[in-house]
Structures are given as structure tokens and as C-alpha cells.
Amino acid sequence: MTFNRRRFIQAAGAGLSASALGFPAVARAQSGPIRLGLMTVKTGPLASGGIDMERALVQYLKEHNATMAGRKVELFVGDSGGVPAQSRTKLQELVERDKIQIMIGPLDTASALASDDYIRSQQLLTLSVAAAEDMTQRKPNPWFTRGTSTSSQSAQPLADYCAKTLKYKRMLTIADDIAYGHEMCAGFQRVFEDAGGKIVQKLFPPLTVPDYGTYIAQLKTNVDGIFLGFAGSNGFRFYRQFNEYGLRGKVAVVGGMTAFDEAVLRNMGDEALGIITSCWYSADVENAINKRFVANFRVDWGYDPGFYAAATYVEAAVLDATLQKIHGKIEDKQAFMKTVRAITVDTARGPVRFDHLGNVVGNVYIRRVERKDGRLVNRVIQTYPNVSQFWTYKEAEFLKNPVYSRDWPPAKNLES
């Protein structure tokens, strides 16, 4: 390599600035803005939820003057399109170009799994929305904290409610054929059967099935209820076709945390009335923080926030509270992780705290679709307080079992 004059000056300049200004640069970074990354989905089929995630987070920052613990917060948004590989690339961009110090997201499980080793290697503080069970169970990531719910965390109380309050004895489950659907149905099945019920049929249509007609024709109608574990728009599409076949009113329908989200409800009509679902959030949750959140969100966007909007709003509150405790020093990652797993925060979903694996312990709400002020809402009819990802099982015993899946726990009561 030739070493001309220009190159020499560049090299000398770089060395000089590094040595002379190095320490002040670090000090300046400490008092500079906190760089917050949001990994979401703004294009493709998952965009509806992803856009809500951004809107709610922006709202939180606006309400708090874009300041947390006395430091300004700068937001950088990455769009993964719901494609795991792209999610990984965008995350790298957020970390290496935008120098984010903490990430909220990603939205979907597959993207979270694809980013797992990168999060570890970069020691990137992560407040996640994705529901994959094992990320806070058998393969915990030390930088990963989840303020929403594992796949089954909200389904397990619903199973309890079905068995004990609704006195259902026989049920069937139907969910998307993806890990999220498997895990949710497995948790539901385990709790329901432990409470004396029987799951007599389990169906898993492909995620992108064009028509549910064939599955609906297979449904056993001699059951007390059907559990829907769908995500995105699939619950909505399934239920419309369910009606078409004249099954509404014949068999009761209950749903998981994403099946009849507020985002879906606003496009539904009276056919949804009376459906019971469970989730860690509802726009109807009664507390001052949520009231303000919902009111402001409605003013800006004209509809009720649901699962995804609440997710980033809650994560932002967790971030804010943690930063207050450590006086805004987000650079001290160890202190951040220690603190975030020890605090209790009041959020829009109610009080939350975290277990030692980084997963949330908080309320899960049983909700019923009702009409209020002319629109459909998920009215809270019962609250299960402080629900852990292990439900009422002992952690050690829970973790000894394989992760929830299509085949575990085995379904012993299937009828053909």
C-alpha cells in the first residue's frame, strides 16, 4: 500500500482525536440522549399490529416530553416486514449505524429467535413483545425481558376459567400451525385437563390457509366450547366462516390473546358479541394510566388500542421506571438488567414485575365482547392477578417438561 500525504494526515488525525478526545467523548455520551430502537413490522401481513406498536410508543414519548429519567430519548424504527432474516439485518443496522442502546421488539417470534444470538453477542438490552416460550424458559437470554406474555401465559388462566367458572367438560382447540399456536393450545390443554376437562379434538390449519371451510366441517359440535388460538386476521376470518356455516350459537367460542383483539373487533359486527377471550390487556382495564393511554390514543387515531399498542406502551413504562432507578445510566447494562428484573411498575395493564428469567408476572384478564358507546369492546369480567408464565405449577417441575408443542403435553382424550 502506498502511503501518501493525504492518507498520513487522515491516520494522524484519527489517532489524535481518539487519544485526545476519547474520555470526554464517553462522558458526553452518558449525558446525551438515550438511543431507543423499535423493531417492528410496517409492511406485509403483520403490519397492522406493527404500526400500532410504533404509534403507541411515539405516544408514550410524546406524553413524557421524550424524556426518561432526565435524559432525552431518541427513537429509531426498524421495519422487519415480519421476515426473520430481514429482521436480523435491520437490527444490525439499528445497532451498528444508529447505535441504539436498547431495543423494544421484535413483534414476532420467528424474528426474535433469528435475532437471539445477535442480541447475546451485542449484549443488547431487549424489551420484547414476541411470545416464544423458551426465550424465558429453557433457553433464557440474559439480555431479554418480556413485559407482555408467553404464548400460553394468557391461555392458561382461560383454561382455568373454562373449567371452573363456565364448567366446561369437553372442548376442542384450533390454532395456526406455528409455534405460537402450538404453545398456546398446549398450555390451554394442560390446565384444562388438569382441572378435569377433556380436549377431544385439536386442529392446526396452516397459517395461510385460504379457506377454513374444510376445517369447520370437521369440528365436533358435541363439545361445550371451542378454543381459538389464532393470530393476526385469522381468528376474524375463521369466525366469519364459522358463522356462515350456521354454527354461531350452537357451540360456544373462547379465544386466546390475539384472536379477537381490539384491532379485529373494530371490523366486526354483532356476531362477535358475547365471545370470551383472555389477554394481559384490554382497553377496558380500569386504572388511571390506561384511561389516559386509551383516551389519547383514541384522539390521535380514532380507535381503541389493543394487544400491540399496549405492548410497546407497557414496555416503555418498564424502561422508564428502570431508568429512574438507575438514574438514567443505561450504559451500565448489568445494573439495568439487575434492576429491570427486580422492579415493580404500574403500567396500563396493571402492576407488573419480572421473574429471574426475565418474563413478566402480571394480571391476565378474562374479557367478554360487549357493545359500549356503539362500538365493540373487550369488557373485563374477571381478573387473574399476578399470573406467572408457569401458571400455578412449580418452576423447576415446569421446566423439567419439554417445551409446549404440538405433541406435548400428549393429548390423551382425542376422539376420532
Next chain:
Amino acid sequence: MQYWIIQTLNSLALGGLLFLLAAGFSLIFGLMRIANLTHGSLYMLGAYVGVTILKFVPNLWLAALIGGAVIAIFGGLIERFILRALAGNALGQVLVTLGISFIVADFCLIVWGGDPIPVQTPLALQQPLRVGGVAFPTYRLVVLAIAVVTAVALYLLMERTRIGAMIRAGVDDMQMARAVGIPVSKLFTAVFCLGAGLAGAGGIIGGPIMSAYPGLDADMLPLALIVVMLGGVGSLLGAFVGSFLIGAIYTFGTALLPDLAYVILFLPMIVVIAFRPRGLFGRQTV
């Protein structure tokens, strides 16, 4: 027994919907040798445009006609201004149509948002039809009837009219058709409009069953591909038989072996392409 009756009706209804989608795809592919990957997007765009039209014209059938015309014009523009410039460049055309499909998807997301939008079933057809204890959605039977009527109309168009004869000539031997003075260029545009219009109208007619949602395009395109590969490129009969065949295979396959839904769907296509590359009724190889 009841179960089998319902599944049989299901397979027929799905077949009818597939035919509306695949007929246009097959004609375009057969005549122009273009694997039009925007076809799923045209279907989705039809569904969304239908949603908007229904706000002003509260009649699904009228909305399907208007929407179909809108999508036909859109298809014509694509053909005239984009695909025309790439004549003979098959790879370029595939990539361009793929690109357009992504653009359409994001356009729909911006205009109609990311939430699924239901299309109301016409009031008179909302109640399921009950015959001897079997309940079946009335609307699906109507869709089946529409598909059959469309098939007959297309058949008459292809077999009994001058333009149909020209299209068939073009499918069979393009160069010879040109040589005997058939205006192949105009024919291309006409067929593309027709195919696009069918897809768009199909999107609206399928709306009450499937709704309009982001990703509808990607859900439908592979089905159109399978039907056409199975039935034979450019053959109306092939598209018709293929649609109902796939409808039946899919319905009974997923009913009997629910875990293998996609294997069941794609396996027949692979077998047919491997052993009979021209498809069941096609006259040329793909």
C-alpha cells in the same frame, strides 16, 4: 354421511372460486407466455376496490362488475406500458410482475390499512341453507353457480366467436397466427384485461368468504399456479377441471390428513409436471 355431503359441497365451492382466479391466469399464460405473478395481487386489489365501491353502491354484484372493470383497466395499463416493453424476455417479465405485486401489496396497506376488512354477504344469502339437517352456506353455492356460468360464457367466447378463435390460434402457434394477419398485439391487451378483470371480480365475489386482508395475494397466487399447471396452460377446460380437482384434493386431503395440507396441495402438481409436463389438457409444454 352429512359430513361427506358438506365436504363435497365445500370442495365444489372452493373449486368455483379457484376457477374465477385461474381462468384468467391460464389464458394470459397460454397466450402471452407470461407467468403473471401479479395475478394474486389483482385478486386482492379487486377485493379492496370492491370494499370501497360497496360504500357507494350497496350491491355486491354491481360492485363486482365495476371492480372487475377497474382491475381490467389496471391490468391493461400494466400490459401496455410495462410488459409490452419486455416482450420475449420471460425472466424480465416474471421479475417485473413480481415487483408490481409487492408494490400493489404496499399500496393496499397504505390505502386500506393492515386490518382485515369484511365484505358483507348479501342479506338474502346470509342464512345457511338447511336441507335435512345439513347446513351449508348459501353464498358458497351462489359462488359455485357464478363460476359455472362464467365458465360457460368463457367457453362460448373461446369456441363460438371470432376473437375466441384468434386467441386459440395465438395459443397454439403464435408465429403462424401473426403470419395470417391476426392482430396479436391487440389480442394481448384484450386477454390481459380479461384475465385481470376476472381476477378482480373474483376478489370481490370471494370477499364475503375470505375478506380483504394483507397477504391475500400471496395466499391466492400459488393456488392459481397449481390449478394452471395441473390443468394445462392456456386451456379453459384445463382451468375448469383443474380448479375442481384442486378444490376436491384440498378439501378431502385436509379433512383426512390435516397435518399434510400443503403436501396434498402441491404433490399432484409436482406429479403432473414430472410425468405430463403439458398438464392434463394443455397442448404445449410449460
